[in-house]
Amino acid sequence: MATLNLGILAHVDAGKTSLTERLLYAAGVIDELGSVDAGSTRTDTLELERRRGITIKSAVVSFPLRGTTVNLIDTPGHPDFIAEVERVLGVLDGAVLVISAVEGVQAQTRVLARTLHRLRIPTLIFVNKVDRAGARFHELLDEVGARVSPALVPMSRVDGLGTRDAAVTERVDLLRLADHDDAVLAALVEERTPPPVRAHDDVHPVFFGSAITGAGIDALIGGIVDLLPTGRAPGRGGTVFKVDRGPAGERIAYLRMFDGVLRVRDTVGEDRVTGIRVFTDGGTQPRAELTAGQIGTVRGLGHVRIGDTIGVRDAKAQQAQFAPPSLETAVLASRRAELHAALAELAEQDPLINLRQDDERREVYVSLYGEVQKEVIQATLAEQYGLDVSFRETTTLHIERPAGAGAAVEYNKVAPNPFLATVGLRVGPGDGVSFQLAVEPGSMPAAFFVAVEQTVRETLRQGLRGWPVPDCAVTMTHSGYSARQSHAHAVFDKSMSSTAGDFRNLTPLVLMAALRDAGTVVHEPIHAFTAEVPADTVPAVLPLLARLGAIPLATGAHGIDGEIPAAKVHELRRRLPGLTRGEGVLESVFDHYAPVRGKPPVRERTGPDPLDRKEYLLRVVNRRLTPSQSST
Structure with missing residues (x-):
């Protein structure tokens, strides 16, 4: 039996989880439909999901559908939980993008559609809620064609649109597709x-x-089985796309196998597989192995993290598809040690939480996509860990990018360098953080190169103004070390021989000197927004947009499309109703980073500061420095 790994994606409240329930009901997995409002859906299993009526964690359920085994993955629709969608995309064969017939194409819909297209994931579109007042057909198709993709094939028509008795009949309309497909157009003209x-x-x-x-729903099921390919995703091995904790605190990895077999007692890195459960027939069953196309949970992988691969996977499938979080807040609790341990566990399940600890202020910071995510973290810490926490005010998370090229070098046994290491680095603009060698790999032990690269990546978490530097090409231009030396009685003398610690301690000084030589530009996150407002209120809204630094890009019957600094989104959302008789609705999603206009903001640094050489060496070496060593 063929296996289809299917994702259900949508903007929040488009009806994605309700569609999942309907498919489970049609497949005979459940005897009655669950309700999002009542908190009785099959895939929303967290108490917090049931209470809030939103999907927070992706969930998998498997069932047979007309001769095909469907592994259906229900994903969150709220943009605050886009990280959950991120990790699912790489394991899909196909997707259903759900759009409300009433609300139409919303901000998150466009983000998801662009990403599905970029990853070349075959996608059906399901226009839900045709029974709701205000539902649209032709107008909705025009909107989808303009904002999602012009190459559409309507597969059905609706009678009684916008009423409880709305009925759907199958009818394939190729005329829209003919405008974008010459083969279809030629066939229609020639009556073939x-x-x-x-x-x-x-x-x-x-x-x-x-x-x-x-x-x-019957027509959609036919489309899922007949129109979506199975086994689409390339690569060998498998990918971990979710990590949970079991009752005893053990890690449970959710794994999709693309090729090959993973068996109980197989060794993966430092770990050994102790148990496998495969999703099947609405639940999971214990199995001795996980085979190609299947999704299962794996126990025993104590060191596994989201995104890890089992075997070999295509590198393109592992690349990030969505922007990282653009907000940050400090989490406060009286039981600090327990707080950090709990947040570390949550970060295993959601790596984009991106913990940052300030030991001096005894605070822990987490990255966020939005305020709803903060509420979820607070509730999770209370319910699962018994921790009562509060937050500092949420701040915008900026980034720094190199303004040009820069270089620096410090030589072994040459003042003011107190470390037994030579490190030279060149930095410049890049796409992500890259590290390469312009020296011979055999010029010193491999462990020293590893120490430099790891420290480069750690140091770039704080640039010249304290913000992360996520896009930087780093090249090692100079290397050198003192070979291992011993006294007469063969006792290793660390004071005369280089260690990896020498390279870890020296690298931040050299890297920041090179970055200072290059200069950096602070960038702020920019959101693309749609303000749905009555046409007669547009003149009142435009001045507000100008004061907030927003740029209107288009106006139309739906309102205003444009770009706005992420830091101003909250104020725009707060003030919009007062200018639009309470009718204004704002949708926004991260779009790109742009240089900050005016004085760039600075974030206070944590840990030893390599930009202050004397202070850094005092903290790292923990000894009194000579005047030559403390000079800059």
């Missing part, structure tokens, strides 16, 4: 049979229906 419709990265079949009433 057009090529078969298949979902791929350029063509999206569109189904209409209602997850609540069941209208149009």
Whole structure:
């Protein structure tokens, strides 16, 4: 039986989880439909999900569907939990993008659609809520064509649109696709049979229906089975896309196998697989092995993290697809040690939490996508760890990028360098952080090169003004060390021989000197926004946008599209209703980083500061320095 790993994606409240319930019901996995409002859905298992009525963690459920085994992954729709969607994308064969027939294409819808297209994931579009007042058909198709993809194939029509009795019948309309596909156009003109419709990265079949009433679901199921390919994702081995904790605190890895077999008692790195459960028939069953195409949970991998691979996987499938969090806040609790341990566990399940500890102020910082995520962290710490926490005010997380090229070098046994190491580094603009050698790899022990690279990546978490430097190309231009030396009785003398610690201690000084030579530019996160406002209120909204540093890019019947600094989104959302008779609705998502206009903000540094040589050496070496060593 073929296996299809299917993702259900949508903007929050488009009906994604309700659609998942309907598919489970149609497949016979559940006897009655669960309700998001009642907190009784199959895939929203966390108490917090049931209470809030939103999906927070991705969930997997497997079932047979017309001869195909479907592993369905329900993902969060709220933009604060985009990290959960991020890690699922690499394990999908196909996707269903859910759009509300009433609200239409929303901010998160466009983000998801662009990402699915970029990853070339075959995607069906399901227009939900045709039974709701205000539901649209032709206008909605025009909107999807303009904002998602013009290459659409409507697969159904709706009678009684916008009423509880809305009925859906199958009807394939190739006219829209003909405008974008010469082969289809030629077939229609010549009255030949057009090529078969298949979902791929350029063509999206569109189904209409209602997850609540069941209208149009049979047609969608047919599309899932017949139009989406199975076993699409490339690569060998498997990918961990989720990590949970079991009742005893043990790690449980969610793994999709692409090729090969993983068996109980197999060794993975330092760990040994102690148990496997495969998703099947609405639940999981213990198995001796996990085979190609299957998704399962694996126990025994105590060191595993999200994104880890089992075997060999295609590198492209591991690249980040969404922007990192653009907000940060300090988490405060009286039981600090327990707080840090709890947050460390949460960071295993969500690496983008990105813990940052300030030992001097005894505070721990977490990165965020939004305020809802902060509420979830607070509730999780209270319910799972018994910790009552509060937060400092959320601040915008800026980044620094090199303004040009810079270089620095310090030589072994040459003042003012107190370390037994030679390190030379050249920095410049890059795409992500890269590290390469311009010296012979055999010029010193491999462990010393590893120490330099690891320290480079750690040091770039704080640039010249304290912000992360996520895009920087670093090249090691000079290397040197003191070989291992011993006294007459063969006792190793660390004071005469280089160690990895020498390279770890020297690298921050050289790297920051090179970065200072290059200079950095502080960038702020910019959101793309849509302000849905009555047409007659646009003149009142535009001056507010100007004061907030927003740039309107287009106005239309739906309102205003534009860009705005992330730091100003909250104020725009707060003030918009007062200018639009309470009718204004704002949707925004991260779009890009842009240089800060005006004086760049500075973030206080944590740990030893390599920009202050004397202070850094006092803390790192912990000894009195000579005047030559303390000079800059």
